[in-house]
Amino acid sequence: MKRKSFYRSLFLFVGLSLLFTRTWAQEAYAIFNKEGEKVSIQALMAATNDKSHVFFGEFHNNPIAHWLQLKMVKELYAIHEENLVVGAEMFESDNQLLINEYFADQIKQKSFEEEVRLWENYKTDYKPILEFAKDKNVKFIATNIPRRYANSVYYNGLDILQQLPEESRSYIAPLPIEIDTTLSSYKEIQNMASDHNGTFMMEAQAVKDATMAHFILENTKESTVFFHLNGAYHTNRYQGILTFLMPRIDENKMLTIATVSQSSIQELKPQNLDLADFVICVDQDMTLTH
DSSP, rough: OOOHHHHHHHHHHHHHOOOOOOHHHSSSEHHHHHHHEEEEEHHHHHHTTTTTTEEEEEEEOOOHHHHHHHHHHHHHHHHHGEEEEEEEEEGGGHHHHHHHHTTTTTSSSHHHHHHHHEEEEEEEEHHHHHHHHHHHTTTEEEOOOOOHHHHHHHHGGGGGGGGGHHHHHHOOOOSSSOOOOSHHHHHHHHHHTTTTTOOOHHHHHHEEEEEEEHHHHHHHHHHHHEEEEEEEGTTOOOOOOOHHHHHSGGGGGGGEEEEOOOOOOOSSSSTTTSSSSSSEEEEEEEEOOO
16 A cells, blocks of 8 residues: 555656646747747748848847847858848947957957947847857847937937037938838837927937848848847837838848737737737746846
8 A cells, every 4th residue: 555655646746747847838938920829939940941131029138038049040050151140239330340359359258348338138148149159150240329329319319410420420320310200119109208308219219220220231141141139129010120121121031029028828918919920928927137
């Protein structure tokens, strides 16, 4: 009897352990296509096969998004090798020289990290991707506008950029920048601006989108596959950066990924259905990186 009781307890323990492990693995995140159907990471990767530009819209402090970004970079490199280009909102265009020098081993890692304006979560979230690109000799592009210029637009509007020296303007999308104020994303920001003493929030967002699009185009060739990391809002609903790219790049050649957080990941909430070609839904209890 004691032996039977022992085996029953053992089987129950093993069964519960497997169930516990499967449940937690399943509840961390789920990937959905634009129809709201659950798909695998393999299906997402397969969808990149005929695309020239892939945009991973992240939550900046979400570890699942950053882990999947690294996995995708490695998979894309295995497929495209020297044709892969990685770009990132998290690096500003006037730091491109430092990236190039570091990748060419002309400066040490310590000097690079001290001089580049790194985000606070760089070491955990972006360094693994940048170092992989460096190791594989993959071109890495700083696409964002220098924050001092975006900040100036925030307080003064776009016209302030015309007053900058020519060299300063080389780090920004060509002027003038035309903003489609009918876009829902810009309307939302414009509505928020009324609570911020009338500052130019929409213009500051648009100049970031335009500048990222500009440097993506500058580093796009016929054979290029461009993988871009950005906050989800910059590409959600196929707006933001994509709006500035569409005159030059076929919309069908671009693929977007969005990140959302929900209390349940069994199905997407209605407001998250049309955000992107694929939506990564993360359990809202997931630990954040900062």
